[in-house]
Amino acid sequence: MIQSIDNQHRKAFGPIDAPERLLLGPGPSNAHPNVLNALALPPIGHLDPFYVNLMGEVQELLRYAWQTSNRLTLPMSGTGSAAMEATIANVVEPGDTVLVAVKGYFGNRLVDMAGRYGANICTIEKNWGQAFSLNDIEDALIKYKPNLLTIVHAETSTGVCQPMEGIGDLCRKYDCLLLVDTVTSLGAVPLYLDEWKVDLAYSCSQKGLSCPPGLGPFTMNERAEKKLSLRKGKVPNWYLDVSLLNKYWGSDRVYHHTAPVNMNFGIREALRLLAEEGLEKSWARHRTNAEKLWTGLEEIGLTLHVENDLRLPTLTTVKIPEGVDGKAFTLHLLNTYGVEVGVGLGDLAGKVWRIGLMGYNSTSQNVEKVLNLFDTEMSKFKK
Amino acid sequence: MIQSIDNQHRKAFGPIDAPERLLLGPGPSNAHPNVLNALALPPIGHLDPFYVNLMGEVQELLRYAWQTSNRLTLPMSGTGSAAMEATIANVVEPGDTVLVAVKGYFGNRLVDMAGRYGANICTIEKNWGQAFSLNDIEDALIKYKPNLLTIVHAETSTGVCQPMEGIGDLCRKYDCLLLVDTVTSLGAVPLYLDEWKVDLAYSCSQKGLSCPPGLGPFTMNERAEKKLSLRKGKVPNWYLDVSLLNKYWGSDRVYHHTAPVNMNFGIREALRLLAEEGLEKSWARHRTNAEKLWTGLEEIGLTLHVENDLRLPTLTTVKIPEGVDGKAFTLHLLNTYGVEVGVGLGDLAGKVWRIGLMGYNSTSQNVEKVLNLFDTEMSKFKK
Numbered sequence: 001m002i003q004s005i006d007n008q009h010r011k012a013f014g015p016i017d018a019p020e021r022l023l024l025g026p027g028p029s030n031a032h033p034n035v036l037n038a039l040a041l042p043p044i045g046h047l048d049p050f051y052v053n054l055m056g057e058v059q060e061l062l063r064y065a066w067q068t069s070n071r072l073t074l075p076m077s078g079t080g081s082a083a084m085e086a087t088i089a090n091v092v093e094p095g096d097t098v099l100v101a102v103k104g105y106f107g108n109r110l111v112d113m114a115g116r117y118g119a120n121i122c123t124i125e126k127n128w129g130q131a132f133s134l135n136d137i138e139d140a141l142i143k144y145k146p147n148l149l150t151i152v153h154a155e156t157s158t159g160v161c162q163p164m165e166g167i168g169d170l171c172r173k174y175d176c177l178l179l180v181d182t183v184t185s186l187g188a189v190p191l192y193l194d195e196w197k198v199d200l201a202y203s204c205s206q207k208g209l210s211c212p213p214g215l216g217p218f219t220m221n222e223r224a225e226k227k228l229s230l231r232k233g234k235v236p237n238w239y240l241d242v243s244l245l246n247k248y249w250g251s252d253r254v255y256h257h258t259a260p261v262n263m264n265f266g267i268r269e270a271l272r273l274l275a276e277e278g279l280e281k282s283w284a285r286h287r288t289n290a291e292k293l294w295t296g297l298e299e300i301g302l303t304l305h306v307e308n309d310l311r312l313p314t315l316t317t318v319k320i321p322e323g324v325d326g327k328a329f330t331l332h333l334l335n336t337y338g339v340e341v342g343v344g345l346g347d348l349a350g351k352v353w354r355i356g357l358m359g360y361n362s363t364s365q366n367v368e369k370v371l372n373l374f375d376t377e378m379s380k381f382k383k
Numbered sequence: 384m385i386q387s388i389d390n391q392h393r394k395a396f397g398p399i400d401a402p403e404r405l406l407l408g409p410g411p412s413n414a415h416p417n418v419l420n421a422l423a424l425p426p427i428g429h430l431d432p433f434y435v436n437l438m439g440e441v442q443e444l445l446r447y448a449w450q451t452s453n454r455l456t457l458p459m460s461g462t463g464s465a466a467m468e469a470t471i472a473n474v475v476e477p478g479d480t481v482l483v484a485v486k487g488y489f490g491n492r493l494v495d496m497a498g499r500y501g502a503n504i505c506t507i508e509k510n511w512g513q514a515f516s517l518n519d520i521e522d523a524l525i526k527y528k529p530n531l532l533t534i535v536h537a538e539t540s541t542g543v544c545q546p547m548e549g550i551g552d553l554c555r556k557y558d559c560l561l562l563v564d565t566v567t568s569l570g571a572v573p574l575y576l577d578e579w580k581v582d583l584a585y586s587c588s589q590k591g592l593s594c595p596p597g598l599g600p601f602t603m604n605e606r607a608e609k610k611l612s613l614r615k616g617k618v619p620n621w622y623l624d625v626s627l628l629n630k631y632w633g634s635d636r637v638y639h640h641t642a643p644v645n646m647n648f649g650i651r652e653a654l655r656l657l658a659e660e661g662l663e664k665s666w667a668r669h670r671t672n673a674e675k676l677w678t679g680l681e682e683i684g685l686t687l688h689v690e691n692d693l694r695l696p697t698l699t700t701v702k703i704p705e706g707v708d709g710k711a712f713t714l715h716l717l718n719t720y721g722v723e724v725g726v727g728l729g730d731l732a733g734k735v736w737r738i739g740l741m742g743y744n745s746t747s748q749n750v751e752k753v754l755n756l757f758d759t760e761m762s763k764f765k766k
Contacts, residue, residue, distance in 0.1 A: 015417070019427065034398070214644075235499070238495060257464035260595070268396075272398070
């Protein structure tokens with residue numbers, strides 16, 4: 001029965017010999033050592049009573065991090081992009097009008113995704129580095145009468161933090177659901193989902209939460225649940241169908257898919273550490289370190305891309321000075337010092353560097369380290 | 384700017400205190416200790432040159448495990464169910480006819496998934512515990528003229544291993560793509576994807592590969608790629624769209640989503656260990672231990688659910704004797720001995736136990752341990 005085996009792809013690799021990196025780019029960020037230890041615990045069954053209890057703990061701690069009491073709050077078994085798609089897939093029906101507020105790379109991604117679910121897409125746009133005003137939003141809600149407004153709270157591609165106060169009220173006034181991307185803000189930047197009247201949100205595990213990438217926190221409130229319950233057909237995405245996931249993560253615990261048990265060990269520890277520190281302290285720590293970075297970069301003579309009031313504490317965009325080879329400089333930092341700093345994406349390609357200070361990596365020492373490298377090494381990369 | 388924080392969900396949990404489990408159920412199985420160590424390596428960037436190289440190593444080792452040279456061979460950033468959906472989402476277009484060969488739980492799931500992608504579904508069915516013959520398949524291909532035939536190689540719900548020789552030839556004869564579920568066979572049971580002319584396949588990380596759950600190996604050959612390239616519209620699933628993933632996992636390395644870096648460290652180590660052992664040895668080890676289990680169960684007086692020729696070495700279904708409380712017995716094994724054994728699912732609920740011997744757990748000692756427990760403890764659970 002056993003025929004001959006083809007060994008052409010049987011490569012004799014050694015064990016993984018990964019370099020040490022300090023990840024100060026747009027993400028992933030370094031994980032907390034306790035989280036890595038939790039990841040390495042022996043797996044248990046996804047229907048084991050211990051695991052079922054742990055699922056509830058993860059949900060509860062996610063609610064705290066997001067400041068929401070939404071019942072349907074859970075980590076999707078994929079990365080942040082899967083959670084992003086889950087928000088769209090569950091509430092968008094063909095023919096719905098989706099208004100996407102685009103001010104960076106991830107706004108464009110939402111346009112692509114929502115189109116795949118048959119939505120009529122309308123967009124409003126801002127230059128990469130700016131934010132929307134309440135007037136911008138209200139005008140568009142009146143003009144397009146959307147069923148759903150999507151907006152990115154923390155734009156990783158531009159370093160802008162979108163002011164959120166008042167947007168939820170406008171969405172209720174014009175009978176529209178509000179979907180917010182919190183990928184680069186959860187755990188690190190003030191977020192009040194319920195107070196802001198956010199109906200759906202998603203995030204990732206590898207930024208403010210100090211866990212490796214692989215899980216996508218997701219939440220929806222009762223307004224969004226109602227839209228889901230009134231769908232004409234099944235959610236056109238089995239893996240991300242919240243009506244099925246609800247039976248697994250809810251009280252029924254009906255088998256849906258085999259949960260990524262170890263990643264959930266990791267995020268449970270990450271969220272526990274966040275609760276232990278407390279949101280106030282974590283948010284203040286991120287702001288203090290970011291302000292120290294901003295001041296230091298300006299002292300070196302660099303210019304920040306985003307005006308002070310809109311800057312995101314987790315991700316700073318700084319302009320590449322005329323005549324400097326920005327890409328060669330980041331490769332030098334990576335290869336010589338093991339420090340990862342990001343380059344620009346999309347409209348900002350070649351124009352900015354992106355420096356992340358997220359979760360475990362938001363420390364005074366890391367700010368000093370990166371400032372010192374910019375101060376002493378950048379001048380070597382004049383074109 | 385920082386308003387008052389609601390602490391109702393700020394629970395003060397202690398660190399994870401997971402019980403030790405020997406996972407001899409339908410999966411997950413225990414992970415190899417080396418794999419757990421790899422999982423706990425500090426993450427690096429998903430576009431780091433070291434990581435990009437590692438992606439290529441994972442792909443190459445997956446090709447070996449599956450015995451395929453398919454270019455598009457990669458782990459989906461989700462569990463096996465995500466990889467299952469990826470096969471459907473990429474090649475099924477609305478109006479396509481999909482023939483699902485149902486002989487257990489996971490056949491039914493494929494019916495649900497393919498329906499969501501607009502397929503006309505036809506099914507052929509066998510009792511849970513049987514397999515399809517070539518005649519069954521050919522008759523259905525003639526009758527339904529499907530674009531795609533899906534069949535489960537190793538049915539975790541029944542313990543049946545579907546004989547695959549000849550099915551691929553029939554599919555080519557009738558111009559149909561062949562999609563095979565190898566969730567419970569990859570790495571553990573003889574699999575020759577290219578020789579069997581399989582066009583699409585998927586699997587999981589937590590069974591024969593001895594890695595925790597969280598990645599979904601996926602592969603498609605040129606015939607399937609051609610169907611994808613001729614699609615009229617975009618793949619209606621952004622996260623699992625192989626035309627986008629191809630740019631990330633192919634030579635372009637265009638950013639798609641942030642890869643679950645640590646899970647890929649884990650599967651890379653798992654696949655490396657498999658290549659080190661060699662498929663011949665791994666397959667033989669699984670068969671030897673399974674045969675020892677089957678003989679031992681029969682010596683205790685138990686009856687196996689599946690006839691000898693069709694039995695799956697990784698998953699054994701054994702009938703719960705009349706008058707024994709099967710569920711109470713498995714709870715006893717879990718709570719008293721830390722040993723997880725599965726109960727029946729779907730048509731076999733209440734009728735069988737499911738004993739898994741997969742990957743790292745397929746050892747002679749584990750067989751002796753589980754046989755000893757059945758021998759000494761089962762009689763305590765007479766109703």
